[in-house]
Amino acid sequence: MGRLFSYIFLLVLVNHGYCGSIIEKFPLRYRNFTRSTSTPNVVTHLNGNDTSGTTSSVHRVTFPISISxxxxxxxxxxxxxxxxxxxxxxxxxxxxxxxxxxxxxxxxTPTVPNPTLPPEPVTPSISWNVSYDGMKTGNYCLMASFASRIDITYKNIDKHIVQTGLDVSNNATVNQIQSQCYSGDDQQMLVLNLNTLSNGTFKWTFEKNTTKNDSMIHSIKITVQINEQLFPGISSKLIGKTLTLSSRNVTLFDTQAGHSYSCVSLVKTNLSKIMLNDDDNDSSIFQSGTMETSHLKLQAFLPSDKKTDNFLPNIVCSNDKSDISSAIPITVGLILLFMVVVVLIAYMIGRTRQKKQNYATM
Incomplete structure (x- = not known):
């Protein structure tokens, strides 16, 4: 320990330049030393040659402080x-x-919501009628009551395929000016103002076949005004434009003269022609259109010489007939089952009475 403090004291003197005369006073074995430059924290001490000519060994001393x-x-x-x-x-x-x-x-990026629609079109509570004289006098040439929805498929700004729908509500009114109903004509028109957020129109064109003595819907045309409520997520450049969906040369609701047409079942009709502002539609935006009808009562080309405000005897559509025909076997089966149950109950009652009489005679 004493030797260690001696080394430290000597090194301090060397670093501060006080080694001139003082170092001469130290024995020879303390004079010859070198500072290692390769390792900052290591001092190598070489013992010098003594007077006897012998060489001492090399000692490496490691200090906890830096002396370089x-x-x-x-x-x-x-x-x-x-x-x-x-x-x-x-x-x-x-x-x-x-x-x-x-x-x-x-x-x-917020997700564009899809339109939420009820499962079926709204059932109407009114009848839309067209008069021969253009007034609501009761001398009707055409009467219609139905539920209808227009389904439209389009692409929103996120490039997602979305389906929206527009119902013909009870708020719709007959456009007596655009509706055509003239005596002797083979064509009549029913035009409704939808009076909804779309500000659109709903048009059916009827044609009369004098050879077959019947009538049917020959063409359909629906116009709607594009807005954000009806078409969520639609491109802003299309807002305010008019979308037209139509189908021509169709044969719908064929009715014999002197009868009305009735169909409760849902009927879908493809609207093959889609136009935007009376120009060909960009099919990359509007994909398809469909008209759905149900709870239908319809009659056209009513006689002009008498007042008609009620529906004539109806012709039932084939879909309703199939429903009726499928219900008949079920009804008959239930009646037969009921009769079998009644017979069995009567038989059991008769057996019980017979046993009681036998016990009484015994």
Missing amino acids: STTTTNYTVTTTQTPTSTPTTTTKNGTTSHTSTTTTESPT
Whole structure:
């Protein structure tokens, strides 16, 4: 321990330049020493040759402090983490730099909602009638009561295929000006103002076949005004334009003269022609259109010489007939089952009475 303190004291003197005369006073074995430059914290001490000519061994002494004339500053890195950012402080050779990293979440694009529709068209509570004189006098040439929905498939701004629907509600009114009903004509028209958010029209054109003495719907035309409520997520450049869906040369609801047509079942008709502002439609936006009808009562080309305000005896559509025909076997089966049950009950009652009479005679 004493030798160690001697080395330390000597080295301090050397570093401060006080080694002139003082070092001469130390024994020879303390004079010859070197400072290692390869390892800052290591001092190599060589014992010199003594007067006897013998060479001493090499001793390596490690000190816990640095004795080299060059001072090296270690690197210090301090990192602090917070929930929103990660600042970093770095110290290098006396210079301090700060680095701050902030993470920002990218905004999410809201999802365009799809239209929500009831499962079936609204059942009407009124009848739309067209008069021969254009007034509501009761001298009707055409009468119609039905539930209808127009289904339209389109692409929204997210390029998703969306289906929307427009019901012909009870608020719809007959456009007496555009509706045509003239005595002797082979064509009649029913035009309804939809009076909904679409501000559209609903048009059926009837034709009369004098050879077969019947009539039917020959063409369909529906116009709607494009808006955000009816077409959620539609491109803004289409807002306010008029969309037309139509189908021509169809044969719907064929009715014999002197009768009305009745069909409770749902009937779907494809609207093959789609136009935008009376121009050909860009099929990449509007995909298809369909007209649905149900609870239908319809009659056209009524006689002009008498007042008609009620539906004539009806002709039932084939879909309703199939429903009736399929219900008949079920009804007959239930009646037969009921009769069998009644017979069995009567038989059991008769057997019970017979047993009681036998016991009484015994």
